[in-house]
Amino acid sequence: MSDVSGSELRALMAHVPSVEKLMASVEFAALIGEYGRTQVLSAVREALDTWRAGAQSGDASVSALDVAQLKSSVEAALRQRNESRLRSVFNLTGTVLHTNLGRALLPDEAVQAVMKALTQPANLEFDLGTGKRGDRDDLIDDLICELTGAEAATVVNNNAAAVLLTLSALAPKKEVIVSRGELVEIGGAFRIPDIMSRAGAKLREVGTTNRTHLKDYDEAIGPQTALLMKVHASNYAISGFTKEVGLNEIAPLARARGLAVAVDLGSGTLVDLSQWGLPREPTVRETVEAGADLVTFSGDKLLGGPQAGLIVGRRDLIAKIKKHPLKRALRVGKLTLAALEPVLQLYRAPEKLSERLTTLRLLTRPADDIRLAAERVQPALQRTFGERYAVTAEPMFSQIGSGALPVDVLPSYGLVVRMADGKRGGRQLLALEKMLREMARPVIGRIADDALRLDLRCLEAADEAQLIEQLKGARA
Ligand SMILES: *Cc1c(COP(=O)(O)O)cnc(C)c1O
Numbered sequence: 001m002s003d004v005s006g007s008e009l010r011a012l013m014a015h016v017p018s019v020e021k022l023m024a025s026v027e028f029a030a031l032i033g034e035y036g037r038t039q040v041l042s043a044v045r046e047a048l049d050t051w052r053a054g055a056q057s058g059d060a061s062v063s064a065l066d067v068a069q070l071k072s073s074v075e076a077a078l079r080q081r082n083e084s085r086l087r088s089v090f091n092l093t094g095t096v097l098h099t100n101l102g103r104a105l106l107p108d109e110a111v112q113a114v115m116k117a118l119t120q121p122a123n124l125e126f127d128l129g130t131g132k133r134g135d136r137d138d139l140i141d142d143l144i145c146e147l148t149g150a151e152a153a154t155v156v157n158n159n160a161a162a163v164l165l166t167l168s169a170l171a172p173k174k175e176v177i178v179s180r181g182e183l184v185e186i187g188g189a190f191r192i193p194d195i196m197s198r199a200g201a202k203l204r205e206v207g208t209t210n211r212t213h214l215k216d217y218d219e220a221i222g223p224q225t226a227l228l229m230k231v232h233a234s235n236y237a238i239s240g241f242t243k244e245v246g247l248n249e250i251a252p253l254a255r256a257r258g259l260a261v262a263v264d265l266g267s268g269t270l271v272d273l274s275q276w277g278l279p280r281e282p283t284v285r286e287t288v289e290a291g292a293d294l295v296t297f298s299g300d301k302l303l304g305g306p307q308a309g310l311i312v313g314r315r316d317l318i319a320k321i322k323k324h325p326l327k328r329a330l331r332v333g334k335l336t337l338a339a340l341e342p343v344l345q346l347y348r349a350p351e352k353l354s355e356r357l358t359t360l361r362l363l364t365r366p367a368d369d370i371r372l373a374a375e376r377v378q379p380a381l382q383r384t385f386g387e388r389y390a391v392t393a394e395p396m397f398s399q400i401g402s403g404a405l406p407v408d409v410l411p412s413y414g415l416v417v418r419m420a421d422g423k424r425g426g427r428q429l430l431a432l433e434k435m436l437r438e439m440a441r442p443v444i445g446r447i448a449d450d451a452l453r454l455d456l457r458c459l460e461a462a463d464e465a466q467l468i469e470q471l472k473g474a475r476a
Pocket residue numbers: 158159160161186190231232233234235264265266267297298299308309402403
């Protein structure tokens with residue numbers, strides 16, 4: 001690299017206006033108005049440093065400083081820096097409750113409630129009847145009990161917190177009996193044995209991976225036993241020579257021995273999903289009725305609400321849980337409570353639920369409806385990718401996600417992109433996947449079987465229009 005001569009450099013540098021002058025110029029007034037002086041000043045300094053470094057290294061593209069150019073590079077830097085890192089994407093993965101994409105989408109009722117809670121003071125912990133301090137759980141526990149048939153309820157940050165708190169409050173230094181077939185890892189580092197030790201409880205494993213019998217539980221009960229626990233296997237299934245002991249057998253055993261049973265239901269649905277043709281999951285109410293003393297479940301899985309962990313069950317046990325110091329650390333904020341209440345209220349009109357509850361609407365969306373969307377988006381995607389690729393609308397299967405049945409179960413439709421010449425095109429397809437992911441609103445699909453697959457189940461009308469618009473401006 002040839003350095004510019006000393007005199008050339010001095011000449012270039014001599015033309016650089018001072019930072020003060022730049023900041024006072026009309027070019028920068030609008031930027032200062034928008035971003036404030038502090039940020040603009042440091043961005044200007046950075047841009048000048050870059051220019052100087054370029055001039056010194058003899059970069060041929062560097063000429064005398066152009067203020068308009070400097071302004072546009074400062075503006076671009078400021079815009080990029082202030083862009084939110086949490087971006088809206090198009091979830092075309094086919095997984096409706098996608099943990100990495102934020103799980104449940106909330107209905108408008110919840111959005112409105114959150115907006116109010118954000119901008120107006122509220123009786124979060126204030127009893128409007130007495131004018132005294134209240135309990136934030138009071139805002140929601142009646143509703144949860146009404147929908148689950150439980151005596152009492154409390155809400156914490158997520159289901160992992162619900163399990164941690166339950167074990168911490170009810171089994172410190174004592175044993176909790178769990179079947180070896182239920183010692184699951186949920187992903188993102190939630191593992192039952194780890195949570196157990198963090199909670200200060202001792203895991204007492206019984207049975208084997210594939211078979212556990214009632215007598216295994218019975219024989220493990222001793223003076224150290226605090227709790228019997230069942231964990232929903234969520235994200236895996238074992239088949240073949242298997243035996244699991246149902247709650248209907250464990251609950252009477254626990255009762256006879258003066259112990260409680262806790263069930264980590266994972267997704268925890270409040271309604272029988274089979275009425276919409278979805279796979280059957282035990283409801284929270286059925287679990288309570290079958291004799292669970294405590295049930296924990298997530299707010300943002302099948303329930304379709306905000307991230308939260310709900311704990312329902314016996315009044316005395318819930319009271320003990322609420323008194324534990326960890327409850328304070330794991331409690332939910334007002335935004336969560338604001339969002340959860342209207343979502344739960346939707347369950348009071350179960351006949352309207354598949355229309356009103358976003359998660360259920362997406363899960364029950366008819367494949368024919370999705371097919372029509374695929375046919376509408378197909379031309380735009382074909383145009384974007386060009387003739388080297390073949391974009392076709394095809395049937396496919398979506399997943400529920402978040403541990404509710406780890407298999408493809410929902411007949412869906414989507415766009416499949418392959419090489420037009422029938423070759424495999426591994427690298428080209430990866431490039432297309434990346435291109436979609438780097439769009440203004442990233443499009444998240446997946447590559448499988450030598451094709452890029454975009455499941456359109458989660459692309460509802462407004463998003464569909466936005467996606468088509470975005471594709472118009474893009475070319476592969
Ligand atoms: C998902 C799940 C959890 C963790 O719930 P989060 O709300 O993600 O904390 C715990 N247990 C089971 C069985 C689950 O399916």
